[in-house]
Amino acid sequence: xxxxxxxxxxxxxxxxxxxxxxxxxxxxxxxxxxxxxxxxxxxxxxxxxxxxxxxxxxxxxxxxxxxxxxxxxxxxxxxxxxxxxxxxxxxxxxxxxxxxxxxxxxxxxxxxxxxxxxxxxxxxxxxxxxxxxxxxxxxxxxxxxxxxxxxxxxxxxxxxxxxxxxxxxxxxxxxxxxxxxxxxxxxxxxxxxxxxxxxxxxxxxxxxxxxxxxxxxxxxxxxxxxxxxxxxxxxxxxxxxxxxxxxxxxxxxxxxxxxxxxxxxxxxxxxxxxxxxxxxxxxxxxxxxxxxxxxxxxxxxxxxxxxxxxxxxxxxxxxxxxxxxxxxxxxxxxxxxxxxxxxxxxxxxxxxxxxxxxxxxxxxxxxxxxxxxxxxxxxxxxxxxxxxxxxxxxxxxxxxxx
RNA sequence: GGGGGGAUUCCCGAGUGGCCAAAGGGGUCAGACUGUAAAUCUGAUGGCAACGCCUUCACAGGUUCGAAUCCUGUUCCCCCCA
Numbered sequence: 314x315x316x317x318x319x320x321x322x323x324x325x326x327x328x329x330x331x332x333x334x335x336x337x338x339x340x341x342x343x344x345x346x347x348x349x350x351x352x353x354x355x356x357x358x359x360x361x362x363x364x365x366x367x368x369x370x371x372x373x374x375x376x377x378x379x380x381x382x383x384x385x386x387x388x389x390x391x392x393x394x395x396x397x398x399x400x401x402x403x404x405x406x407x408x409x410x411x412x413x414x415x416x417x418x419x420x421x422x423x424x425x426x427x428x429x430x431x432x433x434x435x436x437x438x439x440x441x442x443x444x445x446x447x448x449x450x451x452x453x454x455x456x457x458x459x460x461x462x463x464x465x466x467x468x469x470x471x472x473x474x475x476x477x478x479x480x481x482x483x484x485x486x487x488x489x490x491x492x493x494x495x496x497x498x499x500x501x502x503x504x505x506x507x508x509x510x511x512x513x514x515x516x517x518x519x520x521x522x523x524x525x526x527x528x529x530x531x532x533x534x535x536x537x538x539x540x541x542x543x544x545x546x547x548x549x550x551x552x553x554x555x556x557x558x559x560x561x562x563x564x565x566x567x568x569x570x571x572x573x574x575x576x577x578x579x580x581x582x583x584x585x586x587x588x589x590x591x592x593x594x595x596x597x598x599x600x601x602x603x604x605x606x607x608x609x610x611x612x613x614x615x616x617x618x619x620x621x622x623x624x625x626x627x628x629x630x631x632x633x634x635x636x637x638x639x640x641x642x643x644x645x646x647x648x649x650x651x652x653x654x655x656x657x658x659x660x661x662x663x664x665x666x667x668x669x670x671x672x673x674x675x676x677x678x679x680x681x682x683x684x685x686x687x688x689x690x691x692x693x694x695x696x697x698x699x700x701x702x703x704x705x706x707x708x709x710x711x712x713x714x715x
Numbered sequence: 716g717g718g719g720g721g722a723u724u725c726c727c728g729a730g731u732g733g734c735c736a737a738a739g740g741g742g743u744c745a746g747a748c749u750g751u752a753a754a755u756c757u758g759a760u761g762g763c764a765a766c767g768c769c770u771u772c773a774c775a776g777g778u779u780c781g782a783a784u785c786c787u788g789u790u791c792c793c794c795c796c797a
Contacts, residue, residue, distance in 0.1 A: 599750090679745090
């Protein structure tokens with residue numbers, strides 16, 4: 314007969330999970346933890362290889378938060394040593410190796426961003442350089458001998474790359490071993506990761522067994538797709554950053570493809586199944602606006618979420634001016650007869666280059682005080698008080714005379 | 716150690732002496748449309764006070780009236796054999 318408290322916790326662990334290896338041992342872990350009052354040690358590794366976290370990263374973080382709320386001990390591993398190797402998971406290319414300095418920079422912003430979701434005060438944050446920096450060559454060899462090449466190249470990412478004649482660095486074989494070794498060092502009871510992490514998580518299990526520890530439970534969570542339905546990645550430009558301002562977060566969610574909504578609803582909002590189904594059955598625009606609001610609420614608060622919604626409606630449905638238009642000055646000289654429009658656009662940063670400015674203007678994308686101007690070289694005189702420049706639908710600037 | 720293939724613009728990838736600022740796709744930007752920063756469609760996408768000029772096809776030289784393309788050297792990568 315299973316203890317109802319265990320059952321209840323198990324539900325929290327299981328929600329949205331893809332792989333759970335394996336459930337029986339997890340139940341025993343939970344029961345033991347409840348009995349002894351000792352929290353489980355839940356490990357999650359972050360690889361500070363890029364400085365920004367996005368909504369995809371938020372999924373495991375939200376899971377960690379709910380486990381934290383159950384009283385378990387979150388052990389956040391900052392992979393400052395592993396980052397210098399580069400995780401081959403889900404990659405068909407050699408990752409660039411980072412330097413210490415780059416890693417150090419990323420690390421700070423990283424933990425800050427994780428703190429948006431997790432209670433860092435109750436979290437054990439460890440860097441894995443703590444144990445890897447002190448490892449000598451003999452120990453490294455011993456670690457490397459814990460797996461075979463056959464086991465390693467079994468991985469689909471390595472297979473794919475070999476077939477595509479893409480390079481694989483020897484050091485990349487070390488990555489799973491290092492991540493696994495982290496589990497040994499922190500005596501993890503459970504490790505969480507995206508589905509692309511399953512291999513690495515299982516290596517941790519293997520290493521723990523080899524070193525006579527109880528093997529960790531491995532829990533994987535779905536990788537969320539980006540706004541366009543492809544894998545979410547900053548380099549695809551389809552991600553939403555965790556720390557983006559409410560208006561941007563709302564707007565970006567509004568720009569997602571309809572088909573992606575459901576997974577976002579399930580992974581990132583607290584709404585229950587019935588409610589999600591009902592919303593998705595309704596008007597798609599309404600469903601998306603609600604989703605955008607819910608997500609903004611999770612990472613900011615209710616007030617800024619509804620504020621973002623109002624601002625969005627005002628700007629894009631009613632086509633009114635947004636409330637917070639940046640003010641700027643033209644840093645060149647206002648000649649007596651005025652400056653060419655394209656030079657002004659570039660000067661205030663609404664276009665990257667003069668050519669860019671000309672293109673925008675020629676295509677009818679630029680307005681002065683609401684009026685489309687199509688001639689790049691038409692002269693604009695220094696304004697008396699201020700001038701409203703607009704590029705496209707959502708870039709505005711007030712130009713002050715200085 | 717030997718043999719073969721490769722490096723092109725933000726990314727992927729065509730281009731093997733002039734028709735090349737360089738096909739196509741992705742991304743991005745703009746326009747039309749509306750349910751919206753969606754989808755779809757259209758256009759643009761090296762720089763420059765601009766019907767012209769300047770810079771770019773790994774790097775450095777060379778051949779040629781003319782080089783992304785040919786030659787020499789250098790760096791990096793992939794494959795096969797040992």
